[in-house]
Amino acid sequence: MRQIVIKPRRGFRVPVEAERISPDVFAPLSIEEIRSLQVWEGNRKVTLSDLFEISGESEPAPPEETVISLSGDFSGVKRIGENMTCGKIAVAGDVGMHAGNGMAGGEILIEGNAGGWLGREMRGGKIAVLGDAGDYVGAGYRGESCGMRGGEIRIEGSAGDYLGEHLCGGTITVVGDAGDFPGIANRGGTIVIGGDAHLPGAEMASGTITVRGRARVLPSFQRLETVEIDGLRFDKFLGDLVDGGKGELYAASVEEG
């Protein structure tokens, strides 16, 4: 394994766009070449080493044997691990928006919180967040009919609104609460929410959403039966009938009124 360690030299008030921080990009490069990769700080083109201290083995290695360790506050750094296909990124801290954009394989572990659009349009691989995640986890780009198509996202804390919007595949697990409209327009993905959710599964055509806490359920969902999963009783709903959906929604507790 080749490990590259990256530490911010300072805080970033202006966001940094660093889609080059990816095992696929780093793998064939020497450490010096990695340092001189171009990233953007707002409207300024800078090199990676202008903003970050970079250390690690100098010799190139295959991407699947490349581990990128991010140490410090990366909450102002966007697009980390974009389109990565293998290897690993481990973040000891927070990350900014769009981490794991279009990711097809490999692994991202975030010990802190993740910004919005985590795993946007993800196709494969794994993302784990020990803290909270922002809005649009595993969602699509605006106007697209598909968000995440495959892979796994697990969030130990809570997630923001529009979790898994336009989900077309893959699995998202949120141990805490989800915000408004988790699984909206779901087209075949699986979402498990440990806590509460507001209007889950709106417009879903297929797929499964499980809310182990309390959910406010749309009037366009039909309550079918009570089922037991892992020792917890759930109301099972079919929906979203407003668009002829055949998705399954399980809610342990339903908000009335």
Added chain:
Amino acid sequence: MIIEGGIVYDPKNGVLGEEMDVSIEDGRVVEESRDGEKIDARGMLVLPGGVDAHAHIAGGKVNTGRIMRPEDGRRGTEPRTKLLRPSTGYTVPNCYAIGYRYARLGYTIAFEAATPILEARHTHEELEEIPIVDKGALTLFGNNWEVLECVRDGDLDKLAAFVAWGLRASRGYGVKVVNPGGGEAWGFGGNVKGIDDPVPSFNVTPREIIRYLMKANEALRLPHSVHLHTNNLGKPGNYETTLATLRAVEDIAASRDRQVLHVTHMQFSAYGGTGWKDFESKASEIADYFNKHDQFTMDMGQLIFGSATTMTADAPLEYANARLLKAKWSNHDIELEESSGVVPIVYGRKNPINAIQWAIGLELALLTEDPWQMIMTTDHPNGGPFVNYPEVIALLMSRPKREEELATLHELASKRSSLPTIEREMDWNEVAIVTRAGPAKILGLPEKGHLGVGADGDVSIYEIDPEKVDPSRDHKEVKAALARAKYTIKGGEVVVRDGEIVAVPQGRTYWVDASVPEDQAAKVEADLASKFAKYYSIQMSNYMVQDAYVTRPRVIKAGVI
């Protein structure tokens, strides 16, 4: 400027692949240039600048497509440079991308195909932003209340006066008719089912609307003929409507040396079958008819696999599309004048309908014997974006390419069309006709589409040697060369070199100013004053497109003498 030694195809002037020089001075082709600039075109193909007679490139519909499709916007993104504004979009590019991409293809003029008078100001705002190419807009008349009333009252003179007024009000170039009567019916959610189905509330039929508008068009001696999008477009079995429409106007004569009617994006109007299950091509029936009736012309409306954005004044069609595809749907009805719709679509190779549609466009182009009756288009972005023109040309020039493609398509493309049996391969002269000389003649643009003395100095030069390359076999080379002009010259200025934009001049906007007798004009004004007082939501004085919106006009005079 002298373009030296290229292999020139200039069909209008009978130049068929001759090695010769082309001289340009003060923006026009001249016998001999004293100016020093020389362009070495030896071993290269030299054509007049491309002419796009039908594309949706500006105005409300196009911008609606952009606004509702950010996912399209992000495709084709290119950052700004010192010379260029940024580009975005594939099916609905921003204005700059439209100009740059036409220029890179070697096209130097393009016509927006459908503009309602009420919203023409918007169309011109966008046309003004499209760089490099010349442009114009066709004005929609087929569902306008004033038109319907003139037809109902049988008042051809007043109709002609209104058409002249409407062209001036919209700074429009020609008469576009889309699903005549259907757009008005859509005002209450209806449609017309054929050319003899009366339009609700107005008691006129599409047949009458088309005939009257054609007669008015010819009375005004407009440079272009009526430009028709047929009723029932996009529906299985519609070839019968298309043929019925043509038969209904066989007696009308053209007032100028051109067609009397142009039927646009014929691919969408050449369908057989009673439904989608037995959907089939009727391209050969349509082409047979055209081969016997040289007073009519058409354009292909070729389908391109992949993403497209359908946009048309045929609003009921778009609603049907959206429901069928479960796609997002925009609609825009325009008071007293038109309706329109926008729906994204992805054409799939393995989709039997799309595969047959793809074959139909090619059949039409190849079975119509006279290339002067046919224009190569994709009905951008309905059949697909115009950047795919090189693909279409390669298909027209190469039977092996067509066979390669057919092998990747749903088998019904071969079974329900005659495309596999068609041997014809267009040559460079025919390509020059269907992309340059033909559309220029059909539009009535004597200074475009050729390289004779006095023509506009619009030239495209491609890095392909017609004497060495066999387009049938080397179709990939053809496509690659056409996609990236070695040089595009616009008005005597090099705007593209080696496929890159090197200058960004502003083109001109064509519009037609047709004169009519004063008494007829007065009758129209009186009618309109009443309509504005009662029905329009704006004042008549704020209606007409002001000169500020057409800053570089090229005004073509026409009218009743």
Added chain:
Amino acid sequence: MIVEDVLCPFCGCLCDDIKVEVEDGRIVGVKRACRLGSSKFMGHERISGPMVRRDGELTETTYDEAYDRAAQILKAAKRPLLYGWCSTVCETAKKGILLAEEVGGVIDSTATVCHGPSIIGIEEKGLAGSTLGQVKNRADLIVFWGANPAEAHPRHTMRYSSNSTGMFTPEGRGGRKVVVVDVRRTRTAKNADKFILIRPGTDYEVISALRMIVKGKGDLIPDTVAGIPKSDLEEVAGMMLAAKFGAVLIGLGLTHSRGRYKNVDNALSLVADLNGFTKFVVLAMRGHYNVAGFGQVCAWETGYPMAVDLARGAPYFNPGETAACDLLARKEADAMMVVAADPASNFPRATVEAMAEIPVIQVDPFPNPTTFLADVVIPTAVCGIEAEGTAYRMDGLSLRMKKVVDSGLPTDEEVVENILDRVRRLADDN
């Protein structure tokens, strides 16, 4: 002198029939305009002259110095935000977008605190709309959802909607039904045939229930939806299905409430559903007279209607990330230029605090709280009264605004162009 058919530079109605009386180069009377429009024509206190902040105080200066300062601020910024553009003409917006490209900025309009969510909804579902005249001539049912034209668009009902007359609507209000859905009984609601009072933040659920009923699945929904008896919803759905031409006119009640763009998204779906049975259109009741125009210009120039990030030279669009309030909430903007808008008043307080920490350039005819925070203040002519240009009505119709009187002040467009020129010169120097 009476100037006829003047366009009103206030709300999205963009009324174009105003009569303005001018004497000695001053407006002395206005006819036909509503209270909002008249007030604007008759004039307000103006910014006295260009100013720059020195030692904490705004101090009068020359236009040249103001332009120079503005250019320096924008050029120095890594994340400049160029905001506003809706109470001005399209010609200003065009120059503004070019300026944003030149300085690698983010450009956004007041739609972001208005109908921005409606646009995001349109990106999901499309917009089944029409011009306002189509509503006037045909609509026999008007539904105002979260919209209160009686106060926000006072002439809307008379000119275009409930009370207008047209070809197929000769009886005007008498031949129409009006439904209002809102969280309070507004002045508009008081004129309705049917008023549905909903709880704030329940729009989405109520629309879903209506869609179920419209699609014949009403028996599957509960007896009450967010507190509303099903029978009320059935009555509204029945009115919708009975209409020959219905118009749903949506307001900020949808976009500013919980659910935001998804509320609009669902309303657009309802209208699409209804078109399977009868004719329906939906229109957003846009606020500023040219907020629609900025969206149009921005779309044809950059491909996107608002919230466009040009930092990397290629347009990038993602409200939630690239909208004005996003940048300020995350304190990432390091300079701000405000043209024809007042974010200090209209943004949440905590967002405004971020403005107070960065250099702010204001281009506007009128003093307002944004002036209090500005470092450079550049007064301009009032578009549509003292300057001509293009504006787009709420339904997307473009019209040319007139110049009625001369102010001697530069136009917004000229100011932006002057700053652009100076930015380019700074670039050349480097």
Added chain:
Amino acid sequence: MVIILKAIMISGRTLGQGASLEAKTSPEFFKATSICALSESDYDDLGISGEANVLVRTEFGEVVVSARKDDGLPPGVIFIPMGPWANAVVGMDTGGCGTPLFKGTEAEVEGTKMRVKDIQELFADLLRRGGDRS
């Protein structure tokens, strides 16, 4: 004892606010905008009368505005015209779509003897903070 009303705060356009929209420093704008409308029952429940002021508090801030009765408001919903007074208590979260939640903030309302700040006063503390002014 101070009576505290829990309510949902919404903001929006009014004619008066609109007519003085471009005259933000005018007394008309102050009069039209620095107010809070309450349902009659909520108003009465607060134990206030006449030209009373109320303090509106949310998790994002607080503001003093003058109270009005509005028979169109249901109990539990309060209305402040759009503008800086309303925005003093609106949160900055943009809900992933760029737009703050101008309608629907949970608020507490109580009668107060405190004065309504005029527009200059409302921004006074922001002015003092001023950032890099070089």
